[in-house]
Amino acid sequence: MKFGKRLKQHVEETLPGWRDMYLNYKDLKKLVKMISSSIEYGKSEAEFVYLLNNEIEKFNVFFMEQEEDYIIRHKELQQRIKKVNESEASSQGEYEEEMARIRKDIVDFHGEMVLLVNYSNINYTGMAKILKKYDKRTGGLLRLPFIQKVLEQPFFTTELVSKLVKECETTMDELFPTMMVAVEMKEAATMMAGEGIFRNTVAALMTMKEIRKGSSTKSHFSLPTLNLPDNELIRSFQLNSPIPII
Amino acid sequence: MEAQPTLSFQRSAARQFNNHGAASVRSPPLEDKYPKFTNPQPNFTSGAVGHIFSSSSGMSSDFHFSSVVSHTNLSEKAPFIPQSSGILQSTTLSNYMKESNNSSWCTDSLPDFLDYPQNTPIPSSNLEHSILQSEDLLDYPQNAPIQSSNLEHSIMPSEDFGKQNWQDWTDQLINEDDAMTPDWNDILIDTNLADPEPKMAYHAGGSSTNLMQTQPPIPQSSGETCIPLTPTPCGSGSQSNSKPRMRWTPELHEAFVEAVNKLGGSEKATPKGVLKQMKVEGLTIYHVKSHLQKYRTARYRPEPSSEGPLETKTTSVEDLSSLELKTGLEITEALRLQMEVQKRLHEQLEIQRNLQLRIEEQGRYLQMMFEKQCKSGTDKFTAPSSAELPSLQANPNEPGPDPVTGPSEEGSSMSASGASQPAKRAKVNA
Numbered sequence: 001m002k003f004g005k006r007l008k009q010h011v012e013e014t015l016p017g018w019r020d021m022y023l024n025y026k027d028l029k030k031l032v033k034m035i036s037s038s039i040e041y042g043k044s045e046a047e048f049v050y051l052l053n054n055e056i057e058k059f060n061v062f063f064m065e066q067e068e069d070y071i072i073r074h075k076e077l078q079q080r081i082k083k084v085n086e087s088e089a090s091s092q093g094e095y096e097e098e099m100a101r102i103r104k105d106i107v108d109f110h111g112e113m114v115l116l117v118n119y120s121n122i123n124y125t126g127m128a129k130i131l132k133k134y135d136k137r138t139g140g141l142l143r144l145p146f147i148q149k150v151l152e153q154p155f156f157t158t159e160l161v162s163k164l165v166k167e168c169e170t171t172m173d174e175l176f177p178t179m180m181v182a183v184e185m186k187e188a189a190t191m192m193a194g195e196g197i198f199r200n201t202v203a204a205l206m207t208m209k210e211i212r213k214g215s216s217t218k219s220h221f222s223l224p225t226l227n228l229p230d231n232e233l234i235r236s237f238q239l240n241s242p243i244p245i246i
Numbered sequence: 247m248e249a250q251p252t253l254s255f256q257r258s259a260a261r262q263f264n265n266h267g268a269a270s271v272r273s274p275p276l277e278d279k280y281p282k283f284t285n286p287q288p289n290f291t292s293g294a295v296g297h298i299f300s301s302s303s304g305m306s307s308d309f310h311f312s313s314v315v316s317h318t319n320l321s322e323k324a325p326f327i328p329q330s331s332g333i334l335q336s337t338t339l340s341n342y343m344k345e346s347n348n349s350s351w352c353t354d355s356l357p358d359f360l361d362y363p364q365n366t367p368i369p370s371s372n373l374e375h376s377i378l379q380s381e382d383l384l385d386y387p388q389n390a391p392i393q394s395s396n397l398e399h400s401i402m403p404s405e406d407f408g409k410q411n412w413q414d415w416t417d418q419l420i421n422e423d424d425a426m427t428p429d430w431n432d433i434l435i436d437t438n439l440a441d442p443e444p445k446m447a448y449h450a451g452g453s454s455t456n457l458m459q460t461q462p463p464i465p466q467s468s469g470e471t472c473i474p475l476t477p478t479p480c481g482s483g484s485q486s487n488s489k490p491r492m493r494w495t496p497e498l499h500e501a502f503v504e505a506v507n508k509l510g511g512s513e514k515a516t517p518k519g520v521l522k523q524m525k526v527e528g529l530t531i532y533h534v535k536s537h538l539q540k541y542r543t544a545r546y547r548p549e550p551s552s553e554g555p556l557e558t559k560t561t562s563v564e565d566l567s568s569l570e571l572k573t574g575l576e577i578t579e580a581l582r583l584q585m586e587v588q589k590r591l592h593e594q595l596e597i598q599r600n601l602q603l604r605i606e607e608q609g610r611y612l613q614m615m616f617e618k619q620c621k622s623g624t625d626k627f628t629a630p631s632s633a634e635l636p637s638l639q640a641n642p643n644e645p646g647p648d649p650v651t652g653p654s655e656e657g658s659s660m661s662a663s664g665a666s667q668p669a670k671r672a673k674v675n676a
Contacts, residue, residue, distance in 0.1 A: 107581045144609055
């Protein structure tokens with residue numbers, strides 16, 4: 001139940017509007033348990049597939065909605081930057097203020113998009129796991145072909161969002177003044193960073209790490225353990241986390 | 247086995263739509279990255295279908311069959327919005343299954359299905375053959391007198407087709423070989439519509455992009471003129487134009503913004519006007535309307551959007567007051583830090599995703615080998631060409647299984663359970 005627990009944790013910590021959009025892993029697991037003892041094999045499998053399809057549909061709809069939003073917001077941010085750079089009437093103070101706002105918005109926007117990619121990934125992982133469980137329990141051969149289908153779904157084809165993420169990064173590089181950083185700055189920054197979208201992304205990163213820790217069924221087909229170079233730094237961001245993430 | 251695969255005419259129609267709709271520049275990025283995916287396809291699908299049949303003791307292969315409930319005729323070249331592709335729902339299929347092989351293929355959703363000569367029983371093996379073998383499928387367009395009995399039992403057309411004349415339909419099938427034949431293999435892998443190049447001819451043993459497993463079905467970097475449309479897996483049989491899911495692209499959005507600006511801004515512009523101005527085929531006023539709404543919201547409440555990060559909104563209010571205390575430098579540094587973590591997360595996500603793709607690719611490859619071996623028997627087993635071998639050795643992140651000899655789930659099942667294989671095969675032929 002490790003993944004299930006992690007997923008639950010993640011869902012609780014994620015953005016409020018997103019909480020209903022994740023995979024119903026627990027329920028599907030229950031169903032798989034039921035099916036393995038059921039006599040009407042064919043019908044149960046069809047039901048299971050039906051539910052999975054509904055989940056996929058749910059993912060797709062949500063993902064594409066968000067994607068559309070991001071496309072719009074991305075463009076708008078670029079417009080804002082252009083406007084700010086071109087408007088000569090504003091004073092230096094106003095300019096700085098607006099730039100600060102833009103910077104914050106870009107970073108949050110970037111974080112949100114990354115969270116969407118994370119959403120996609122977690123749901124995919126959940127699907128792969130539940131399919132594996134199904135095959136294991138029922139001796140069926142549902143997983144392989146079904147997962148092929150999943151791979152092509154809009155919610156898993158995250159190329160566009162990733163592209164937008166990278167573009168944000170490029171924009172950020174241009175907008176951020178390069179400067180040296182003192183240690184005290186870092187501490188203050190750490191405190192501030194424990195809020196908002198940042199908290200979500202840190203949590204997501206830790207969840208990912210946990211999910212990929214060695215499991216009992218680890219095989220050549222499992223993902224390798226996730227080793228993050230700056231583990232301590234990321235952990236330090238969790239000081240404010242209400243849920244202890246081990 | 248009463249397998250009744252449905253041909254998704256939507257796909258071919260969508261292809262036509264792409265044909266006529268615009269210069270659809272389909273550049274699935276994954277195609278470039280993973281060209282090797284294309285190669286094992288033809289054999290795989292045929293093998294896998296047999297595989298599927300073996301896994302289901304009856305009807306459960308339904309999930310692979312698209313329920314074609316579109317309302318478009320193949321003959322229509324009008325812009326087409328696929329409504330439902332997708333996986334046949336259990337309830338509808340159970341309806342199908344209640345009929346015998348001989349009976350009509352009518353279901354709740356296909357009441358108008360024409361009166362097929364229902365008396366020609368097709369032995370299931372024949373059915374399988376008519377679907378599975380890619381080589382056979384190729385023959386369909388060329389054989390002028392299409393063995394109608396084979397065809398009619400292999401295809402489950404949509405409602406509209408029901409209304410069509412049987413003869414017309416077979417004629418079309420013969421004619422639209424480009425559009426149609428790839429669909430046969432797609433019966434298995436139900437992809438989304440708005441599929442690739444209309445020019446994509448299907449070659450026996452070769453690969454068409456239809457068979458690309460990882461290809462994103464929606465052209466994301468296509469020109470504005472092509473509307474990427476995603477069909478929704480239908481809920482319960484037929485549904486009319488309920489909610490065509492459209493996938494927006496930045497280019498499309500650019501065109502949208504241009505159109506809006508031409509019409510005087512986001513407040514003044516009307517959906518109808520924008521639709522007309524954009525001149526993009528396949529775009530409906532519904533799409534434009536909802537997009538315009540989002541656009542307006544985004545403009546008048548710049549960052550963040552109304553949904554979603556409510557947390558950030560409240561925290562940003564806190565931040566503002568604390569902002570006065572902290573210096574600009576600190577803020578910038580915090581942002582920089584945040585950015586770093588997010589970048590890291592994104593990086594890991596991409597790596598993870600690539601790994602997952604590779605894992606599945608390897609699984610598919612093993613599956614194909616497995617099927618090949620079973621089918622041709624040990625003496626006739628031919629090693630796959632090196633071109634087909636997915637090269638997994640290059641990636642340092644790769645978990646490191648050897649595709650052919652490494653112990654793995656599928657691999658061990660291959661070697662260790664030689665006895666069970668005949669059992670599985672027996673199931674297939676039952």
